[in-house]
Amino acid sequence: MTYEGVLTKMQTEFSDPIQYYLVFENSFLSLNQLLGKPMEINFVGYQCLNCGKKKKIFRQGFCYDCFMSSAAAGDWIMKPELSTAHLDIEDRDLEYEKKVQLQPHIVYLALSSEVKVGVTRGTQVPTRWIDQGAVQAIPIVEVPNRYLAGITEVALKNHYADKTNWQKMLKNEIPKVDLVMEKASLKDLIPNEVREFYNPEKEDVFELHYPVLHYPKKVNSLNLDKEPNFSGKLTGVKGQYLIFEDGTVFNVRTFEGYVVKIDI
Numbered sequence: 001m002t003y004e005g006v007l008t009k010m011q012t013e014f015s016d017p018i019q020y021y022l023v024f025e026n027s028f029l030s031l032n033q034l035l036g037k038p039m040e041i042n043f044v045g046y047q048c049l050n051c052g053k054k055k056k057i058f059r060q061g062f063c064y065d066c067f068m069s070s071a072a073a074g075d076w077i078m079k080p081e082l083s084t085a086h087l088d089i090e091d092r093d094l095e096y097e098k099k100v101q102l103q104p105h106i107v108y109l110a111l112s113s114e115v116k117v118g119v120t121r122g123t124q125v126p127t128r129w130i131d132q133g134a135v136q137a138i139p140i141v142e143v144p145n146r147y148l149a150g151i152t153e154v155a156l157k158n159h160y161a162d163k164t165n166w167q168k169m170l171k172n173e174i175p176k177v178d179l180v181m182e183k184a185s186l187k188d189l190i191p192n193e194v195r196e197f198y199n200p201e202k203e204d205v206f207e208l209h210y211p212v213l214h215y216p217k218k219v220n221s222l223n224l225d226k227e228p229n230f231s232g233k234l235t236g237v238k239g240q241y242l243i244f245e246d247g248t249v250f251n252v253r254t255f256e257g258y259v260v261k262i263d264i
Contacts, residue, residue, distance in 0.1 A: 001263070001264055002261060002262070002263050003022075003024060003027050003029055003261070003262045003263075003264075004024070004044065004259070004260070004261040004262070005024025005025055005026070005027070005259065005260070006024065006025070006047045006049070006256075006257065006258070006259050007022075007252055007255050007256050007257065007258045007259075007260055008023065008049065008061070008256050009131065009240055009252060009253045009256060010022055010023075010031070010237070010240055010252050011023050012127060012130045012131075014126050014127075014130065014208075016209050017032070017209045017210055017211040018130055018208060018209065018210055018211065018237075019032055019211075020032060020211065020237045022252070022262070029262065029264075031211075031234070031237050031242070032211045032237070034234050034264060035211060035213055035234055035235065035236070035237075036213060036233065036234070036235065037233065037234060037264060038231060038232070038233050038234075038264070039231065039232065039233070039234050039242075039244075039262065039263070039264050040229070040230070040231040040262065040263040040264075041222075041224075041229075041230045041231070041250065041260055041261075041262055042228065042229050042230075042260060042261040042262075042263075043224040043225075043228035043229070043258060043259075043260055044258075044259040044260055044261055045258075045259040046063075046257060046258060046259060047257060047259050048061070048062055048063040048066055048257055049061035049062060049256060049257050050062050050063070050066035050070050050072070051063065051065070051066050057255075057256070057257040057258060059073070060073055060256065061256030061257035062257065063257075069092070070092070071091070071092040071093035071096040071097060072096070074091045074092050074097070075091070076091060076097070076101070076146065076150075079150065080105070080119045080146045080147065080149050080150030080153060081147065081150030081151050081153070081154050082150070083097075083101045083145065083146040083147040083150055084097075084147070085097040085098045085100075085101035085102055085145070085146075085147075086101065086102060086145045086147050100121070100146070101145055101146040101147065102144075102145050102146075103121060103122070103123070103144075103145070103146075104121070104122035104142055104143070104144060105119055105120065105121055105122065105142070105143055105144075105145065105146050105148070105149035106119070106120055106121075106122055106125060106139045106140075106141070106142050106143075106149070107119055107139070107140045107141050107143070107149050107152045107153055107156070108120065108129070108137050108138060108139050108140055109137065109138050109140060109160065109179055109182055109183060110129050110132060110134035110136070110137040110138075111134055111135055111136040111137070111174060111175075111177055111179060112132050112133045112134040112135065112164045112165075112169045112174070112239075113164050113165035113166070113167075113168035113169045113173065113174065114161055114165065114168075114174075114175060114177075115160050115161070115177050115179070115182060116132075116160055116161045116162060116163065116164060117140075117153055117156040117157060117159075117160040117161070117162055118132070118153065118162065119146070119149040119150060119152075119153050121146075122142060125139070125206075126206050126208065129206060129208060130208060130239075131239060131240050131253070132164050132169075132239055133164065133166075133169040133170070133210070133238045133239030133240075133241070134164075134208055135174055135207070135208055135209075135210075136177075136179055136205055136206065136207055136208070137179070137205070137206045137208070138179040138180065138182075138183055138203070138204065138205045138206070139202075139204060140152070140156075140183055140186060140190075140198065141190065141194055141197040141198050141199075142197060143194060143197050148193060148194055148197075151191050151193065151194070152190060152191055152194050155189055155190065155191050156186070156189055159189060164239075166239070166241070166251075167219055169238065169239060170215070170216065170219050170238060170239070170241055170243060170249055171215055171216060171217065171218075171219060172212075172215040179205055180203045180205060183200060183203070184200045186198070186200075187200060210236065210237065210238040211236060211237050212235070212236030212237070212238055212243060213235045213236055214235060214236070215236070215243075216243060216247040216249070217247070218247050219243075219247050219248075219249045220246075220247055220248050220249070221248075221249055221250075221251065222248050222249065222250040224255055224258055224260070230248065230250075232244035232245060232246055232248055233245040233246075239251075240252045240253040
């Protein structure tokens with residue numbers, strides 16, 4: 001069968017194992033059902049996720065013009081400490097920024113390649129951890145806006161990584177760490193503005209299991225701009241990556257806005 005459409009990040013269901021779906025405008029693929037089967041991916045073109053025009057994708061599924069102008073691509077997305085909606089200060093679109101920034105956010109520790117610190121909206125739990133390929137995660141604090149989450153993350157970056165080593169994550173090279181103990185040790189690192197939200201006795205550790213038949217020893221990232229036609233046997237899905245039998249991995253999130261044709 002052939003499926004064609006614009007790539008967006010895979011949708012997931014939190015179960016054991018996690019269920020993954022590639023969703024197109026008029027169809028979808030249940031990737032768990034394709035494990036052990038051949039798949040062919042062919043690059044067809046581009047379609048900006050913001051304006052819908054067939055323009056070359058710049059970043060995050062947006063063409064250059066949309067990336068530089070859309071409120072959904074402001075610097076505060078990647079750097080929550082730059083959020084200003086709580087001060088009634090606009091970056092690009094105050095109404096949008098208030099909607100996103102002025103809602104509960106969680107600062108967390110996740111174990112994907114090593115222990116990392118991160119920020120997500122409360123509504124994105126546990127989706128955010130699934131997208132990162134974390135095998136465990138624990139919330140540190142839940143705060144009322146993105147700014148407070150951002151300054152907490154900055155304070156903890158001196159002690160933890162803030163990015164996942166994607167190669168180690170995909171090879172399942174993960175150290176054994178007690179996240180409950182890690183959280184309990186953070187009291188003196190939490191900014192004063194946030195300490196009222198810190199409860200070391202709340203020990204909710206999330207466990208995440210992925211649909212992977214076997215993990216590769218070496219990984220090679222598929223780049224559709226350089227290799228527009230690829231075929232291989234799907235052996236796993238983790239984070240936002242498809243894992244193939246030959247060690248090729250495909251980051252769906254990186255290629256959002258790309259139009260592809262998939263044959264199975």
